[in-house]
Amino acid sequence: MxxxxxxxxxxxxxxxxxxxxxxxxxxxxxxxxxxxxxxxxxxxxxxxxxxxxxxxxxxxxxxxxxxxxxxEKPILKDDDSTVPVVKPSFFKKYRSLTIASTFLLLALSATVFFEEGSPVPPLLFVASMLASGTQLFKTGFSNLLKLEFDMKTLMTVAVLGGAAIGEWTEIAIVVILFALSEELERFSMDRARSSIRSLMDIVPKQAIVRRDGVELTIPVGQIVIGDTMIVKPGQKIAMDGRILRGHSSINQASITGESVPVDKSTDDNVFAGTLNGEGLLEIAITKLVEDTTIAKIIHLVEEAQGERAPAQAFVDRFAKYYTPVIMAVAALVVVVPPVFFDAPWEIWIYQGLAVLVVGCPCALVISTPIAIVSAIGNAAKQGVLIKGGIHLEEMGTVKAIAFDKTGTLTKGVPAVTDFIQLDNTHSEQDIWAIVAALEHRAQHPLASAFLKGAEAAGANHETLHVEGFASITGKGITGVIAGITYQIGSPKLFSETNADLLSDDVRAQLGTLQQQGKTVMFAGTEQGLLALFAVADEVRETSKSTIAKLHALGMKQTIMLTGDNKGTAEAIGAAVGVRNVYADLMPEQKLDAIKQLKKDYEKVAMVGDGVNDAPALAASTVGIAMGGAGTDTALETADIALMADDLQKLPFTIKLSRKTLAIIKANIIFAISIKFVALLLVVPGWLTLWIAIASDMGATLLVALNGMRLMRVKSDED
Missing domain, CATH: 3.30.70.100 (Alpha-Beta Plaits)
Structure with missing residues (x-):
């Protein structure tokens, strides 16, 4: 086969x-x-x-x-340039409405200048209806033959009935207003969709590339992985890549939502669509044009905008039965009063037609998708990638949020937080130089923290020659400088060598720092201690304020889940303000913790790095990954990705979700209520085609505008 x-x-x-x-x-x-x-x-x-x-x-x-x-992809010419998309002129786009309106004005004028019974006004009204409603009638008749009932079926039956009883003026206006209502729906949905597509317009279509020593300006579609792209100061970066040479500040707002430019230098990654600052950059291309981060964001957001949210699923089910019910109600309005109460047929046929018009579910159908599309598009521009309407809705119902510690509440990079000099025969810079000379040869995770600390202190270790360097497993390192053996390591290393080195004062300082969740190390010789160092994974500057904002939003529980020891975990937890801390957890225990939290609080979000916390992220109601801009894994696996590693976007996401839910509910209630109120006017016989079309068109317009308000929600709102 x-x-x-x-x-x-x-x-x-x-x-x-x-x-x-x-x-x-x-x-x-x-x-x-x-x-x-x-x-x-x-x-x-x-x-x-x-x-x-x-x-x-x-x-x-x-x-x-x-x-x-x-x-979906632009059509390429032979020279790899794209075929331009020609947008129709205003008249061409709205030609049918313009012609229909012209005929309607002529028809209304004809009713004044021609005697009653003249065929001219009706013919002009028919011309107006055909100009704007030909497609409507074709679809309506086709639906009737197939017994398919939608809004166009309702309108077609209403127009036929209106023509039968000679209500030419009203049905002609109804047809034009229905066509106008559809154009308003198209416009509002297109506006919401284009809010995210406009991001692609900021990416340059050409770039300067160096090949074989020659600089060429070529279309981005011709650039391949491995090419070297030249980006001058003030230019936008056309492709994703890694900086080979140069240093600059990059405005990444289009990708991450960050308003402050980020410093970038050799080996840092840069993204297409971001703006280069003051430096000249040479960048190695790492992704093709269709695989750039901004292209992937747009693709994922568009896919998310198409995912049906629970509210939309409800509307779809409701609309499925709503239209046949409206037709049945209209039939009863037409038949019951004349048959059972001897009412005039003409009046109740008119009322029945008005029921059909007022029953058009336009506002109801558009109430949810326009809100979802607007909210997800706005979130992406603010640096929050929401992977579907269901996740947008769920985020607003979350009652508890669990955080991973390392790389989420903390920066994930160890740093020297405390330096206490214990020996007066060496200067602070000399001590840092000795430490850096030894740590420069070490492989343990904290070495980088000491090297950064030495650099910050202005110490130069390059002139120091180290001999006999050795690593003492689990305890520290040792080496000889200028004939003196130095050691850097844990308190245990020095207490084993000479217990008298750790005086009561030193032990008190040691205990205080350890209670703060810091790792304490000493530098010294067998004869004496030079300095005490405290190393910790630094808490993000935004963690405490973010947790406080979440509590202010009514979050019932905030929890930190970490594999770190209890002392460190509780110190970090107290520093950021989470209400509960679970420490010494293996990945499977984090998963169990999420399951228990779901039993206690039903809706639970988990914030992690998108890789190490994958089981817990998957088990939570909403999985939120940090740093989506830097990792494809986070973009693909998380329900929501915070593109800039910015926890402050979390309260914004919750507020946006809650506002979306509120607007969707308001839209649905309003769309149904205005129909119900209009239908009540049938009882005294007050419902007219004018009221019917005004309620339908007005509801559609208001629902669309209400949904589009979500495009203006800002991340810095209180």
Whole structure:
């Protein structure tokens, strides 16, 4: 059996006016010959197709909505430049509405200048309806034949009924306002979608590359991994890479949401779309243009925008039964009063038509997706990557948050926090130089902390010659400098050599520092101690304020989970303000802790590095990874990634989630309530087509604007 690889293509779709239309387009594409599978992402306005088909066939499948299908990747010319996308002019884009409005004005004028009974006004009204509603009627008639009930079916039946009883003016206006309402939906959804796509526009389309000693300006599509890119001061970086030469400050706001530029030098990673500051940089390309961090962020956000949130799933289920129920109610409104109460048929047919119009579920259908798309797009611009609507919603319901310690609440890099000189025969710089000379040859994890401390103290160890260097397993290191044997190590190393070295004062200082969760080491000889050093994993500057903000937001529990010893863990926990500390944990014990927390609090988030804490992150309600910009693993595995390692984005994410939930609920309640109130007007016979279309269009517009408010939520809001 021959295994043929299935052809997969992704297309961008222009023209979606509602989620129902997207669903119908998906079903139409699935029925095309050669198509194995089709999936529409309404939030991102994209279509994924497995199998063989053409753009022409896809556009025929979307002809009911006049959909335009474009390849996801730009079409390249022979010279590798892209074919420009021509945007239609305002008149071309809204031609049908313009023509329809013109005919409507002529028709209204004709009712004044022509006598009653003249065929001219009705013909002009019909021309107006055909200009703006031809596609509506085609789809509506097709749906009626297939017994498919959606908003276009409702509108078609309403227009036919209105024509039957001669309500030409009102139904012509209803058709135009319905078309205008659809355009408003398209505009608001496109605006929300483009908020994240606009990030790609900030990436240069060309870059200066050095090949074989020659500098060339070429399209980014021609750049390959290993090329050397030259970025001048003030230029934007076109590709992801690693700095070979140069030093500069880089504005990474487009990737991480950080407003303050970050210093970068040799071997540091840089990202496409970021802005180079004052330095000239030579950068080794590490990713192709389609694999850059910003391209991956945009792709993941668009996928997330297409994921259905629980609220949206509810709306979809509700809308499925809502439309047939509205048609049944309209039929009862038409039939019951005339048959059982001898009411005039003409009045109640009109009322029934108004019920159909007011029953259009436009506002309800758009209430959730526009909020989800706006919130996820805004979060990405603020440096928070949310992987789907369900995670956005869940974040707002979290009652407890667990934190890994190392690299999350702390910086993950040891540093010398305390230096206490115990010998007056050496200067502070001399002691640091001796320590650095020995630690320069060491392999243990704390060596880098001592070297950084020596550099900060201005000590120069390069002139010192070390002989007989040796590592004492589990205790420290030793070496000979200028004929004197020096040791650096734990208190145990020196107490074994000479117990009298650790005086009561020194032991008191040792105990105080150890109670603070610090690792204490000494430097000295067999005859005396030179200095005491305390080393610790430094707490992030933002950890304490972030925990305080979470408590202020009503978080019931904050917990630190760490494999570190109890003393260190409790000291760090007290410093940052978490309410509980679980120490000496293996990875499987962290997992058990998360399971227990879920039993106690139901909704639990876990914040970690995305790799070492993978089991706990996976078991939590929402897994949050630190430093998404630096690790592909965090981008791929976490439910939410904090792109800049910035814990302060956590309270923002919770506030955004809660605001999203509030807006979705408000939109749904408002969309249903305004329909219900309008339908109540049927009882006294007050419902008119004017009221019906005003309530439908007004609700749609207000719901869209309310959802788009989420695009303006800022990370520094109180």
């Amino acid at each position: 021959v295994n043929v690889e299935e052809e997969k293509n992704v297309y961008r779709i222009e023209g979606f006016s509602c989620a129902n239309c997207a669903g119908k387009f998906e079903r139409n594409v699935q029925q095309l010959p050669g198509v194995e599978e089709a999936k529409v992402n309404f939030g991102a306005s994209k279509l994924s197709v497995s199998g063989k088909t053409t753009i022409e066939e896809l556009e025929r499948a979307g002809a009911f909505e006049n959909l335009k299908v474009l390849p």
